[in-house]
Amino acid sequence: MPSMKATNTAAIGGSVSDAEPRSLAVSFERVAFSYRGVPVLHDACFHVHEGEFAVLVGPNGAGKTTILRLILGLAEAASGRVLVLGESPASARASVGYVPQHASYDPAFPISVEEVVRMGRLQGAWGRYKAADAGAVTRALGLAGVEELRRRPYNALSGGQRRRVLVARALAAEPRFLILDEPTANMDAESERRLYGALGDIKGKATILVVTHDTGYVSALADAVLCVGEHTGAGRGVVRHAAAPTNEAPGERFAGGALRVLHDVALPPDSCCGGHEAAR
Amino acid sequence: MSGFITALFDPTMPFVRNAALAGFLSSILFGILGSVVTVKRIAGLAGAISHAVLGGIGMALFLSVRGIVPGLPPIVGALIFAVIAAALIGVVSLKAKQREDTVINAIWAIGMSLGVLFIAKTPGYADPMSYMFGNILLVGGRELVLLAILDLVAIALVLAFYPQIEASAFDEEFATTRGVPVQAVFLAILTVTAVAVVLLQTFVGIVMVIAMLTLPAGTAGYVARNLAGMMVGATVLSWLFSFAGLALSWELDLPTGALVVTIAGAAFLGVAAVRGLKALAKRAGRRAEGRVAGQEAGR
Numbered sequence: 001m002p003s004m005k006a007t008n009t010a011a012i013g014g015s016v017s018d019a020e021p022r023s024l025a026v027s028f029e030r031v032a033f034s035y036r037g038v039p040v041l042h043d044a045c046f047h048v049h050e051g052e053f054a055v056l057v058g059p060n061g062a063g064k065t066t067i068l069r070l071i072l073g074l075a076e077a078a079s080g081r082v083l084v085l086g087e088s089p090a091s092a093r094a095s096v097g098y099v100p101q102h103a104s105y106d107p108a109f110p111i112s113v114e115e116v117v118r119m120g121r122l123q124g125a126w127g128r129y130k131a132a133d134a135g136a137v138t139r140a141l142g143l144a145g146v147e148e149l150r151r152r153p154y155n156a157l158s159g160g161q162r163r164r165v166l167v168a169r170a171l172a173a174e175p176r177f178l179i180l181d182e183p184t185a186n187m188d189a190e191s192e193r194r195l196y197g198a199l200g201d202i203k204g205k206a207t208i209l210v211v212t213h214d215t216g217y218v219s220a221l222a223d224a225v226l227c228v229g230e231h232t233g234a235g236r237g238v239v240r241h242a243a244a245p246t247n248e249a250p251g252e253r254f255a256g257g258a259l260r261v262l263h264d265v266a267l268p269p270d271s272c273c274g275g276h277e278a279a280r
Numbered sequence: 281m282s283g284f285i286t287a288l289f290d291p292t293m294p295f296v297r298n299a300a301l302a303g304f305l306s307s308i309l310f311g312i313l314g315s316v317v318t319v320k321r322i323a324g325l326a327g328a329i330s331h332a333v334l335g336g337i338g339m340a341l342f343l344s345v346r347g348i349v350p351g352l353p354p355i356v357g358a359l360i361f362a363v364i365a366a367a368l369i370g371v372v373s374l375k376a377k378q379r380e381d382t383v384i385n386a387i388w389a390i391g392m393s394l395g396v397l398f399i400a401k402t403p404g405y406a407d408p409m410s411y412m413f414g415n416i417l418l419v420g421g422r423e424l425v426l427l428a429i430l431d432l433v434a435i436a437l438v439l440a441f442y443p444q445i446e447a448s449a450f451d452e453e454f455a456t457t458r459g460v461p462v463q464a465v466f467l468a469i470l471t472v473t474a475v476a477v478v479l480l481q482t483f484v485g486i487v488m489v490i491a492m493l494t495l496p497a498g499t500a501g502y503v504a505r506n507l508a509g510m511m512v513g514a515t516v517l518s519w520l521f522s523f524a525g526l527a528l529s530w531e532l533d534l535p536t537g538a539l540v541v542t543i544a545g546a547a548f549l550g551v552a553a554v555r556g557l558k559a560l561a562k563r564a565g566r567r568a569e570g571r572v573a574g575q576e577a578g579r
Contacts, residue, residue, distance in 0.1 A: 072457050098457045109319050109450060110504040119447045122458040129443055153505065173458070 012225055012243040012259065022049045023086065025177045025207035026071055031080035032235060033066055040066045042235030044080070045269050046226050050176070052272075053199075053208045055218040056238075057261060058228030063236050064211045067228070068181055071209075072098055085176060094123055097175030097206070099166050101182040107155045113165050114150045117141060120172030136172050144168035144198050160191025167198060177207045184212075196221065218243060220257030224272060227263065240267040284530040295417050299536070302419040303522035305427040306484065306492070309476050311515025312434045314497035316469055319507060320449040325373070325470070327490045328384040329365045330477045332391025334486060336361025337411055338398030345402050358478045361391060366474040370467055413537035414485025416526065426479055434472060438511070441465070446507050488537040492518055495544040499551050521547065 027047035033040050040063040048054040058064045069075040070082050073089030084092035097120065117140055121133040141147045144167040149157065157165065163183060170178055180199075184192045196219055199208060203221055212218070218225055222243065229237045243259035287296045317326050340357025343349040365387050372383045399406045438445065447455040448462040455462050473493075481489045500513030525540030532539075 074453065074456060093457055093459050096457065098454065100451070100453060106319065106321065106450075108498075108501055109507075110501055110510055111446075111450060111506050115446070115506055116450070119443070119450065119454065119458070122443055122447055122455070122460060124459040125441075125444060125461050125464070127443070128440075169454070 011245055012222065012241075022051070024048065024083065025050045025052070025085060026209070027081075027083045028067075028070075028238065029081040029083075031070065031077045031082055033063075033070065033075065033078055034235070035066065039235035041077075042237060044236070044238045046238040046240065047269070048207060048209060048224060048226075049272065050085075050207050051204060052223040053203050053219075053221045054210070054224040054226060055222045056209060056211045056226045056228065057215045057218065058213065058236075059215060060213050062228040064213070064228055065181070067238070068179060068211055071179065072096065092177075094173070095176045097170030097173045097178045099163075099170045099178070099180040099183060101185060105155075105162070109155065111154050112150075113146065113152050113154055113157070114141070116154050116165055117168045117172050120169040133172075136174055137168075139174075140168040140171035143171050143202060145194055158191075160187050160194075163187060163191065164195060164198065167195065171202070175206055177209070178202065179209045179211070181211045182213065183210060215261060215263070217246065217258045217260055220245065220259055222259055225259070225261050227261070240269055240271060241265060242267055284527040287530060295419075296530070298419045298421070298424060299416045299526055300523065301424055302416055302427065302484075303526055304519055305424060305431055306480055307496075307515050307518035307522060308431045309427070309434055309480065310492040310496055310518040311500075311513075312438055312511050313469075313473055313476055314493040314514050314518070315500070315507060315510040316438075316445060316449065317473060317493055318497040318501060319510070320466075320469065322469070322473075323490075323494045324381075324384050325369050326473050326477060326493050328369060328388040328391070329362050329474050330481055330486050330489045331388045332361050332365035333358045333478055333481055334361075334395030334408065334411055335391040335393075335398070336395075338395035338402070338408075341406055342398040342402045345404060355478065358481070359475070362474040362478045365391060366470045370470050373466070374463055410485075411481070412485050412487050413535060414481060414488060416484055416522075416536050423479070430472075430476055430479060434476070437468070437472065442508070445469070449507070484540075485537045488541050491541040491544055492521070495541075495548045496521060499544075499548045502551050502555055517544075517547070 025048045028044050031044040032042050033044075044067070056064055056067060066075065070077055071084055071089055073084075073093060082089055085095055086092075114137060117137050118129055118133060120140065121129060121136060138147075141150055144164045146161065146164045146168050149161060149165065154162065154165065167180070167183070170180075183195055187195070199210075199219070200221055202208060208221075210219070210222075215227070225241045225243045227239050227241050229239045242262040242265035244262055246258055246260035284296075287293050288300060290296070313326075317323050336357035336359070337354045338357070339361070340349075340352045340354045343357075344352040368387060369380070369384060373380050395411070396408055399408055444455070444460050444465055447458065448460055448465045452462045477489055477493075480492075484492070496517035497510060497514040499517055500510045504510035504513050521544040522540050525543050526536055528534070528543075529536040529539045
């Protein structure tokens with residue numbers, strides 16, 4: 001078994017100082033889920049600590065979107081338990097920011113960037129926008145690097161700009177937990193660099209979970225790599241993998257370094273919380 | 281035109297004033313609901329409800345003339361069919377989205393056919409055509425009051441729930457993650473639309489309802505900066521179209537409903553054509569610029 005002694009502080013391995021237990025942003029406990037009779041998840045167990053930058057990787061169709069929908073409370077587990085910030089997904093919604101992959105977007109819908117971002121301030125069935133929401137919108141536009149687009153019509157933006165506006169929309173909620181579904185799909189290198197630059201600024205202020213089908217490399221910002229595992233017939237599980245710094249991935253893609261996912265090095269699910277087992 | 285203006289203020293012709301007032305009051309509904317229906321892309325759904333209503337009108341005529349339910353007013357039959365159609369579409373849209381298109385078109389066709397069948401078996405003369413285009417000159421005081429009430433309901437709902445309506449129309453999934461009850465919003469929109477369609481079509485006709493729900497909002501959508509602007513713009517345009525249609529039909533002795541729809545349609549197509557040409561010119565300009573830049577780079 002390879003030693004997971006980190007040669008670079010950015011590497012993700014099994015040895016983590018056993019600090020006091022940190023609270024969890026999300027935890028899956030033996031979660032099973034089927035879609036129209038087809039098992040998707042089986043016995044899925046994983047967790048992400050608050051403040052971490054976690055990446056959930058897996059090939060297309062592996063069930064990443066299902067995991068997202070379970071976290072967002074858009075779907076319900078058949079068995080097992082999903083906790084988000086210690087609560088049920090539906091009750092945690094107010095503290096979660098979500099950046100969808102395919103934001104349904106109608107070019108005939110007249111709306112400004114500012115108004116799209118303001119939607120992040122919505123909470124529930126009642127209530128109109130308040131003056132205080134404007135401040136949060138401005139901060140979110142700044143964090144996502146789209147302040148100069150504020151007054152532009154949303155339908156006049158490029159795809160990359162729209163994606164960053166949707167990041168701002170999620171940030172407008174001032175979330176403790178930010179979830180991004182394939183944030184860089186179909187994005188040019190410059191937009192991708194800007195996006196990861198923004199995520200670097202947000203890291204530490206909120207827990208970040210990025211979902212991607214790129215199973216080879218992840219951003220060096222990542223603290224944890226979670227892979228949607230092999231299909232066992234009963235559905236897939238989620239395995240924590242090690243990752244090591246690499247120069248192979250085009251560095252500009254992630255705005256400051258990439259990690260190669262070591263698919264042959266599975267880490268125990270509790271390796272991040274002082275689990276002392278060596279890498280399996 | 282002066283003939284129409286004189287008629288408008290002629291105390292012996294209250295029906296002209298009522299028609300003008302009905303045009304104004306219905307414009308508010310067309311503007312608000314039309315914008316919501318357009319951005320939510322459920323115009324087809326509103327079309328199905330309004331056409332299904334003909335079945336209800338036919339049924340009410342049949343039942344009352346045959347003496348089975350004496351005195352049953354057509355609007356009650358219309359309301360029954362509108363509610364059934366809205367409920368069916370609502371259930372299918374929420375539970376079996378992939379069948380929505382088929383069901384919408386089925387309801388559209390079956391509703392109209394039932395209307396024609398009922399009217400065929402109703403003794404005496406009834407012309408389905410009059411229900412297709414209505415007659416705004418037959419609007420009475422009671423209808424005007426109902427319209428005003430529905431206007432107030434629509435305005436109050438939009439004032440109270442604008443953020444929720446905007447978000448659920450723009451991105452339903454995201455709205456759900458913000459705790460917006462998108463299904464309830466959808467069903468509320470469907471209900472208000474169904475009631476409005478019934479009320480409006482009894483005097484402006486089925487064709488005009490569906491045209492005025494889509495055309496002014498579509499035209500306003502080209503220039504509006506947001507949903508609120510679209511609502512205001514569509515309201516103003518609806519009012520202009522219906523007033524111009526009424527005045528012209530008075531001067532030229534032509535059917536009002538058909539004239540209003542034609543004006544609204546021409547305005548929409550005109551604006552769409554101008555926008556399309558502008559976009560083409562812009563693209564051609566950019567291509568020419570690119571060519572010049574390319575030539576310079578090549579030197």
